Amino acid sequence: MEHKIAIVGFGGMAEWHFDEIKTIDGLEIAGIWDIKENRRAYASEKGLHVYESLEDLLGDQRTDLVLIATPNDVHKPVAIAAMKAGKNVISEKPITLSSADLEEMKEASESTGRFLTVHQNRRWDEDYLTVKEILREGKLGELFRLESRVHGSRGIPGDWRQEKEHGGGMVLDWGVHLLDQMVMLFPEVPICRVSAFLTHVTNQLVDDGFYAELLFENGVSALVEVGTSNFISLPRWYVLGADGTAVIEDWNLNGRIVRASGVDEKDVTPVITAAGLTKTMAPRREDSIYTEELPKVKSDVREFYLNVMAVLEGREESRIRLPEVMRVMRLMEAIEESASKGETINRRI
Numbered sequence: 001m002e003h004k005i006a007i008v009g010f011g012g013m014a015e016w017h018f019d020e021i022k023t024i025d026g027l028e029i030a031g032i033w034d035i036k037e038n039r040r041a042y043a044s045e046k047g048l049h050v051y052e053s054l055e056d057l058l059g060d061q062r063t064d065l066v067l068i069a070t071p072n073d074v075h076k077p078v079a080i081a082a083m084k085a086g087k088n089v090i091s092e093k094p095i096t097l098s099s100a101d102l103e104e105m106k107e108a109s110e111s112t113g114r115f116l117t118v119h120q121n122r123r124w125d126e127d128y129l130t131v132k133e134i135l136r137e138g139k140l141g142e143l144f145r146l147e148s149r150v151h152g153s154r155g156i157p158g159d160w161r162q163e164k165e166h167g168g169g170m171v172l173d174w175g176v177h178l179l180d181q182m183v184m185l186f187p188e189v190p191i192c193r194v195s196a197f198l199t200h201v202t203n204q205l206v207d208d209g210f211y212a213e214l215l216f217e218n219g220v221s222a223l224v225e226v227g228t229s230n231f232i233s234l235p236r237w238y239v240l241g242a243d244g245t246a247v248i249e250d251w252n253l254n255g256r257i258v259r260a261s262g263v264d265e266k267d268v269t270p271v272i273t274a275a276g277l278t279k280t281m282a283p284r285r286e287d288s289i290y291t292e293e294l295p296k297v298k299s300d301v302r303e304f305y306l307n308v309m310a311v312l313e314g315r316e317e318s319r320i321r322l323p324e325v326m327r328v329m330r331l332m333e334a335i336e337e338s339a340s341k342g343e344t345i346n347r348r349i
């Protein structure tokens, strides 16, 4: 079955979708609408049909799907208008700016019977899928801690991402990806405690990074961190179990797993420093550990679109469900609340 998609907002990310959709059988771009003349002209140069207005786009009877790739504050009104016009909707992330807004979008989806989803493409990140595989294998023993970080050193982009009214800031920009990944590692386990701190190193109006400490009800604690003034990056993932540790250093999946081999270390050689000695913090003897390769997982992000098409054809369930999206939205709200009040939020999320 052939699906035709219309794109609202033809900026940087829409161009990524443009390249992606070209590689997908059964999906074709019907046209785009952007409020900026230069972006409309650019789309036209690329051979795309350019609608005359949003209304013109929504009135096109050939399309069954609308992708919204505008700044974050525009997602909700366009999504609701599109569903009311009979279109199924993919919103770029974050789906919107608050759980109340998402509730309205969900109601519009229910009342119109249209499908609404969000492009959580980083569920296909290979570093994330590798962590998922490490947890599935259970080689680290009882898991007690996860740390997920992304670090850059260029501050935040100088566009609408610096403006609060457009849904700027790193919690909504990168946080939504990392928090979504973290909650999807434990889809059935509620978070019971959130403590967060936002950074304002390069930007006062919106957060340019954050630290969020989460506690899951199964006792696993997690740190989610986004930094934009980090000239040295810490590992992308650091995963701790009672019997071993995994590290994923970077986007290229460099890293390793180190596990206890079961050999008892009776005679630990202490580390001697100027101020004293320690056996507790001394490195492991080589025969007491195994060092292993990561169980690297390959992925194909085009599965996102293939799944959307299968949902529209009634063949599959959506890989990205609104209750999960709502959970991440409520988590981002708890992070903002914890940071602004300087308090730990004890809430089931």
Ligand SMILES: NC(=O)c1ccc[n+]([C@@H]2O[C@H](COP(=O)([O-])OP(=O)(O)OC[C@H]3O[C@@H](n4cnc5c(N)ncnc54)[C@H](O)[C@@H]3O)[C@@H](O)[C@H]2O)c1
Pocket: 008, 009, 010, 011, 012, 013, 014, 033, 034, 035, 036, 039, 068, 069, 070, 071, 072, 074, 092, 093, 094, 119, 121, 159, 173
């Ligand atoms: N999933 C991802 O990996 C990923 C990556 C980057 C951006 N994004 C998301 O994609 C969206 C767009 O980000 P971007 O980086 O492409 O931004 P961008 O500024 O490059 O593009 C946004 C475009 O939307 C247009 N626009 C603004 N208001 C509009 C309106 N009312 N109607 C029609 N067009 C409008 C702008 O003119 C601009 O061309 C954001 O929600 C962002 O969070 C997602």
